[in-house]
Amino acid sequence: MAEASAAKRSTSKDGELILGLPSASPTWDLTLEEGWLVDGMNVIGTRPTGWWRDRPRAMRELVESLGAWAERKGETVGVVFDGREVPIPEGPVEVTFAPGGPNAADHVIAELVEAAADPGALRVVTSDRALAERVRAAGAEVVGARGFRELLDGPTS
Numbered sequence: 077m078a079e080a081s082a083a084k085r086s087t088s089k090d091g092e093l094i095l096g097l098p099s100a101s102p103t104w105d106l107t108l109e110e111g112w113l114v115d116g117m118n119v120i121g122t123r124p125t126g127w128w129r130d131r132p133r134a135m136r137e138l139v140e141s142l143g144a145w146a147e148r149k150g151e152t153v154g155v156v157f158d159g160r161e162v163p164i165p166e167g168p169v170e171v172t173f174a175p176g177g178p179n180a181a182d183h184v185i186a187e188l189v190e191a192a193a194d195p196g197a198l199r200v201v202t203s204d205r206a207l208a209e210r211v212r213a214a215g216a217e218v219v220g221a222r223g224f225r226e227l228l229d230g231p232t233s
Contacts, residue, residue: 106172106188110197111152113188114142115181118202118221119228132162141228143167156181156188182207189216 120127120134127134135157146153146168154170158181161173174180182204189195195215202208203221212218 106154106156106170106184108152108154108170108188108198109192109194111154111199112146112219112224113185113198113200113216114153114155114224115185115200115202115204115207115221116155116157117181118204119225122203122222122225131159135162136164139164139167139169139171142169145228154188156184179204186210186214189214192216 116135116138120138125134139155142153142155145151153168154172156172156174158174158178160175164171172184174184176183182202185200185202186207189198189200189211192198192214195211196217198211198216199219200208200211200216201219201221201224202211208218
């Protein structure tokens with residue numbers, strides 16, 4: 077797989093967030109309207125693997141795992157990471173970066189769910205209580221990060 081730093085991203089070349097649809101309200105470039113919307117750093121943080129020493133590697137490994145799982149299960153998956161964009165191999169997972177400090181990904185995920193035509197078609201993976209409450213109120217299903225990690229790491233069939 078070739079590395080592609082601009083594949084399916086929601087940040088511009090200068091690091092500013094792109095607003096995907098022509099509108100005055102914030103709308104992200106992620107096209108996911110159904111399936112799994114993953115709070116990436118929440119899932120990475122479920123295991124003390126030393127991920128904090130190499131965040132870009134941890135992000136790439138999660139996207140790889142998500143992609144393999146999505147293809148195996150026939151699922152649609154998008155992941156949002158806090159922080160600046162890092163090169164991620166192109167694949168079946170839509171990847172978005174949310175620069176802007178702590179909880180930036182939470183805000184993006186909440187806005188994506190609230191802007192969705194059918195929020196009930198989205199399953200949000202997070203262990204953040206405030207985000208879970210907000211997306212649940214909008215109509216999305218919430219799955220805990222640790223439980224979802226078990227799905228990813230579980231049997232391959």
